[in-house]
Amino acid sequence: MRELNLRHVRDEDGPALIELIGSIFGEYEGVYLEPDGLDSDLNAYASYIEAEGGEGFVVEGEDGLLACVSYSQIEGTQYQLKRIYLSAGLRGSGMGLKLLHHVETLAKARGAATMELWSDTRFTRAHRFYEREGYVKQAKTRDLHDSSNTTEFQFIKTL
Numbered sequence: 665m666r667e668l669n670l671r672h673v674r675d676e677d678g679p680a681l682i683e684l685i686g687s688i689f690g691e692y693e694g695v696y697l698e699p700d701g702l703d704s705d706l707n708a709y710a711s712y713i714e715a716e717g718g719e720g721f722v723v724e725g726e727d728g729l730l731a732c733v734s735y736s737q738i739e740g741t742q743y744q745l746k747r748i749y750l751s752a753g754l755r756g757s758g759m760g761l762k763l764l765h766h767v768e769t770l771a772k773a774r775g776a777a778t779m780e781l782w783s784d785t786r787f788t789r790a791h792r793f794y795e796r797e798g799y800v801k802q803a804k805t806r807d808l809h810d811s812s813n814t815t816e817f818q819f820i821k822t823l
Contacts (some may be wrong), residue, residue: 668759670766673720673732675708680729681722682706685749692786695812702810709734709747718746719770723759730754733763735770741777748781748790755789764797772823779823782806782816794819 673681685706686697697703705712713720718736722729733748745767750760771779781799783790795801799819808814 667725668730669724670721670763671724673710673713673722673734675710677722677729678707678709681709681732684729684732684751685747687751688749689812691752692784695784695786695814696810698810702808713746716746718743719767720747721763721766723750723754723763731759731763733767735767735779737771737774737776738780741775743771743774743776743779745779745781760793761797768821768823776823778820780818780820782818784812785815785817791817791819794821797821 682697682699682703685703689695689697699706709720713734713736716736718734720732720734723731731750731754734746736744736746738744745764748760748763754760768779779799781794783794785805791801799821802818802820804818806816806818808816
């Protein structure tokens with residue numbers, strides 16, 4: 665197995681994050697990344713997630729950035745899982761589970777009692793993963809009014 669390195673995200677990772685997430689979105693018909701609009705946080709993601717009271721991480725390999733994950737505080741003991749994405753080669757390897765548990769552990773150390781996430785209704789494989797890990801899909805949805813015409817499901821887990 666190739667050497668992988670987990671580290672904190674840096675603002676200069678922006679182009680690589682855009683490439684990674686854009687390639688994942690490209691696997692779905694009609695899903696587009698908007699680095700100059702809705703997804704502009706990726707251009708300086710470390711600064712963005714820090715300002716949100718959270719932390720972000722990337723997984724680096726020989727081929728560049730292969731995965732990312734982050735979390736932030738919403739309010740009180742409510743936290744949010746944000747931007748967990750894995751390159752096609754890492755999916756099914758257990759890395760997603762490691763990243764999820766990593767940020768859940770960090771959030772719990774900060775006092776998190778619940779973790780919520782929002783996921784595009786088209787990302788069904790991710791939904792199965794979240795549900796296996798104890799996230800419960802809520803009745804609540806939200807529309808992002810973006811070029812992908814995104815509707816997201818809300819998931820919540822008690823930590």
